[in-house]
Amino acid sequence: MKKLALIAIVLLAFSCKKESEEPFGKPAATATEVQTPEALGKEIFEGKGNCVACHQVDQKVIGPSIKEIAKIYKDKNGNMVNFLKGESEAIVDPAQFPVMQANLAITKTFTEDELKAVEAYINSNLK
Numbered sequence: 001m002k003k004l005a006l007i008a009i010v011l012l013a014f015s016c017k018k019e020s021e022e023p024f025g026k027p028a029a030t031a032t033e034v035q036t037p038e039a040l041g042k043e044i045f046e047g048k049g050n051c052v053a054c055h056q057v058d059q060k061v062i063g064p065s066i067k068e069i070a071k072i073y074k075d076k077n078g079n080m081v082n083f084l085k086g087e088s089e090a091i092v093d094p095a096q097f098p099v100m101q102a103n104l105a106i107t108k109t110f111t112e113d114e115l116k117a118v119e120a121y122i123n124s125n126l127k
Helices: 002-021 037-046 066-075 080-085 094-107 112-124
Strands: none
Touching (some): 037 112, 080 094, 080 112
């Protein structure tokens, strides 16, 4: 009986160890799986940024389309990252700026790299 209890404890210990070594949720990117700025930007745009709720690629929904935003920022040599930080004026559709202010509270929390990734994603839609 003691042997059976000892075997059960050993098996339980090994099964717990194996399970704790398995990744939980989304696997982390490895050194060989480097995400492009455009891909990261799209992930943020559609995820934690919730930008997709108001902006679509080809059509105006609540806010201007992504293509329109990219074109205007390019034509006016605007700084999208500064706008998303809340450090510059709206140049695409200033009349809708009050609607965008709620999302600026979110984008102000992003890192510089995350903001540049969102900018890269938006600009990638000009191609």
